[in-house]
Amino acid sequence: MKRTNIFTIPLFEAEYPNNLDDIVRNIKELRDDRFGVQKSNNNGFQSVEDLHTHEFMQPIMNFICENSGDAFEAIGNPKNHCVVEGCWYNVNDNLNSHNQMHIHSGTLSGVFYLQAPEGSGNLQLLNTGMNQMWPGHQNSQFRCDANAFHYTVKPKAGMLYLWPSYVYHSVDSNSKDVERISISFNLS
Numbered sequence: 001m002k003r004t005n006i007f008t009i010p011l012f013e014a015e016y017p018n019n020l021d022d023i024v025r026n027i028k029e030l031r032d033d034r035f036g037v038q039k040s041n042n043n044g045f046q047s048v049e050d051l052h053t054h055e056f057m058q059p060i061m062n063f064i065c066e067n068s069g070d071a072f073e074a075i076g077n078p079k080n081h082c083v084v085e086g087c088w089y090n091v092n093d094n095l096n097s098h099n100q101m102h103i104h105s106g107t108l109s110g111v112f113y114l115q116a117p118e119g120s121g122n123l124q125l126l127n128t129g130m131n132q133m134w135p136g137h138q139n140s141q142f143r144c145d146a147n148a149f150h151y152t153v154k155p156k157a158g159m160l161y162l163w164p165s166y167v168y169h170s171v172d173s174n175s176k177d178v179e180r181i182s183i184s185f186n187l188s
Helices: 021-033 055-074
Strands: 012-015 084-092 098-102 108-115 123-126 150-153 159-164 169-171 180-187
Touching: 012 055, 021 055, 021 084, 021 108, 055 084, 055 108, 055 159, 055 180, 084 098
Parallel strands: none
Antiparallel strands: 012 159, 084 180, 098 169, 108 159, 108 180, 123 150, 123 169
């Protein structure tokens, strides 16, 4: 029988090869001097969307844009130029810090983890086309791209994840009193 996959949702990942200590230090200094915004974050800190304009961020932004080319091409977009629409940092530093379900603007969205200790919340990517009440979902013997309601990413420092901006996602609550620092962004 012929099979055609009519919908797919790609997730792209890359690991940053350099040390993150200076970037973490700079972000902590920024946090001390700024007010945060309230968007999807609960019990955590989210900055304004200008992080990509800071000089200390250029190595990370170059890494993100260099790695976005293949992702843009895979979703049918030209890979010749990456525009950062917005970039901000998130600090979830206590029990029950989390980010509610949301989507972003742009063509690709993503997260880069600076700190992600054990017990910091997982990233959840939601398949909005899946009805959890569908018997095929409930009776499946294994998870695959045809029956998955969500995909879980366990955060790891130095990892970059990219996905199409229309994908709903959230971050689970910290289960331990630890500090997770991530950078989120939108690209077009």
